[in-house]
Every structure is written in C-alpha cells, then in structure tokens.
Amino acid sequence: MGGMDGDPELEEFATRLFDLARAGETDTLRAYVEAGVPADLTNGKGDTLLMLAAYHGHAATVRMLAELGADPDRANDRGQTPLAGAVFKKESDVVRALLDAGAEPSAGTPSAIDTARMFANEQFLQWFDQSGS
Numbered sequence: 001m002g003g004m005d006g007d008p009e010l011e012e013f014a015t016r017l018f019d020l021a022r023a024g025e026t027d028t029l030r031a032y033v034e035a036g037v038p039a040d041l042t043n044g045k046g047d048t049l050l051m052l053a054a055y056h057g058h059a060a061t062v063r064m065l066a067e068l069g070a071d072p073d074r075a076n077d078r079g080q081t082p083l084a085g086a087v088f089k090k091e092s093d094v095v096r097a098l099l100d101a102g103a104e105p106s107a108g109t110p111s112a113i114d115t116a117r118m119f120a121n122e123q124f125l126q127w128f129d130q131s132g133s
Helices: 008-023 026-034 049-055 059-067 082-088 092-100 112-118 122-130
Strands: none
Touching: 008 026, 008 049, 026 059, 049 059, 049 082, 049 092, 059 092, 082 092, 082 112, 092 122, 112 122
C-alpha cells in the first residue's frame, strides 16, 4: 500500500488534490505544488495529477504541472500514459499540451500511437509524426 496509510488527514488532503486535477483547478493546484506538493504525486492506481488533468480534458492544468516538473510520460499501474488517455478521450488541446511538454507518443501500453491507430485518428497520428518520434 502507499506510504500514506493510517493518516486520514493526509489521505483526505491527497484526495482533494486529485479532485482539483480532475476539475482543472489550475491556480489552486499550482499554489499547492509550488508550496511543496510533489508534482508527480500519484494515487492508489498510480495516476499522477497530470494524468487525471489530462484524462479530464484540462490542457491548462497539464501545461502548468509539466512546467512545474511533472513527468508527462509517467504511466499508471496499468501502463497507461497521460498522452494515451488524452487520445482515448479525443482531447486534442491536451494532446497538444502533452506533446509540447515532451511526451513520447510511443510510450506506455497501449501507447498513444496504438490508441490513435485503434480509433483511426489521423490528426493525432500526423501530430505524432511531427513530434519527431
């Protein structure tokens, strides 16, 4: 289990942070990360704040977290990357934000490239070609 077991206050705080990421509360989340919350904080499934922001379509939150050092390629416990999640949800602004942050389209299982092929998303596949991978 995670290192936060047994501290309900800490768990509640972490839950609130993940809720902020899901909701795209960029400024509030930025204040917490700048105050020392790890940019790559993960929940029990290995999802980072950036992963949740990406999956829920919040490009500005994704950009902010990447600027503050969050790893755009950090996969969750199931091997899914933020980029693959954004492709799956057809969130083009988020895909763009992740590519700008240096996300690797071939990372993860399935990768963002595999996911885009599966859904025949030509636009994303073109973007991935241009990102030099």
